[in-house]
Amino acid sequence: MATTSKKTTTKKVLDKDKLIAMYMDYVLEQEHRPKTVYKFCKENKIKEEEFYNFYGSFEGLQKGIWERFYEHTMNAINKSPEFESFSNREKMLTFYYTFFEMLTANRSYVLFSLKEHESQLKNLQQLKGVRKNVKSFATELIQDGNSDKAISALQQSEKVFSEATWVQLMFLMKFWMDDNSPQFESTDVAIEKSVNTVFDVFDNTPLERVIDLGKFLWKEKMA
Structure with missing residues (x-):
C-alpha cells in the first residue's frame, strides 16, 4: 500500500525589514503610494494585522524607513573597532560617508519619497x-568635545551644534540628489569639504558667532 506524505511549508515570519522592502518595491513599481493598507496587504499576501504590528499607517512606515537607514548606518559604523578611537571630525565624516552609501543603495526610493509631493514641506515630514x-548623534559628539575643554567659555552649545549638523545634512542630501558625477564622487568631495570647514570653524570660533555673522551678511545682501 502506497503512502503519501503531505508537504508542509513554513510561512516566513514578517519582520520590519521585510515589510519595508515590500513597500519600497511597490512604490517603485507602481510609481505611487498604495491606496489603502488593505489593498497593499492583499497584494503582498499578508494580513492587515501583520502590517499594524509594525506601523499604524503608510506615513509611519515612511518615517520608519528613514529611521532604519539611520539604524543600519550606525550598526555598520559600530562594527568597526577603530571607530571609537576616531576624533569627532573623523566620526562625523564616517557617519556621512556611510549614511550616503545607504542612501545610494536605495537611491531610486529616496528620490521618489523626497519628490512625491509638490510641497517640499510635506516631503520632509518623513524625516x-x-x-x-x-x-542626538551630534549632541554626543559635542558633549565629548566639551568634556575635553576645562574652560567653560571655550565649550560649545550642544543645541546649536546639533541643529547645525542637521542643516548640513539637508544641504548634503540636496547636493547628492542633484549629483550626476560617476559614483557620486562630487558628493564625497562636498562631504569632506563641508565637514572640515565646519570643524575648522568650530575649533577656533564659537558657532554662535558664525551664525550671527551669517545673519549679518544676509541682511547686508538684502539691504
Missing part, C-alpha cells in the same frame, strides 16, 4: 525621526 537621531 522627523531621523532628524531626532542625527541631532
Whole structure:
C-alpha cells in the first residue's frame, strides 16, 4: 500500500525589514503610494494585522524607513573597532560617508519619497525621526568635545551644534540628489569639504558667532 506524505511549508515570519522592502518595491513599481493598507496587504499576501504590528499607517512606515537607514548606518559604523578611537571630525565624516552609501543603495526610493509631493514641506515630514537621531548623534559628539575643554567659555552649545549638523545634512542630501558625477564622487568631495570647514570653524570660533555673522551678511545682501 502506497503512502503519501503531505508537504508542509513554513510561512516566513514578517519582520520590519521585510515589510519595508515590500513597500519600497511597490512604490517603485507602481510609481505611487498604495491606496489603502488593505489593498497593499492583499497584494503582498499578508494580513492587515501583520502590517499594524509594525506601523499604524503608510506615513509611519515612511518615517520608519528613514529611521532604519539611520539604524543600519550606525550598526555598520559600530562594527568597526577603530571607530571609537576616531576624533569627532573623523566620526562625523564616517557617519556621512556611510549614511550616503545607504542612501545610494536605495537611491531610486529616496528620490521618489523626497519628490512625491509638490510641497517640499510635506516631503520632509518623513524625516522627523531621523532628524531626532542625527541631532542626538551630534549632541554626543559635542558633549565629548566639551568634556575635553576645562574652560567653560571655550565649550560649545550642544543645541546649536546639533541643529547645525542637521542643516548640513539637508544641504548634503540636496547636493547628492542633484549629483550626476560617476559614483557620486562630487558628493564625497562636498562631504569632506563641508565637514572640515565646519570643524575648522568650530575649533577656533564659537558657532554662535558664525551664525550671527551669517545673519549679518544676509541682511547686508538684502539691504
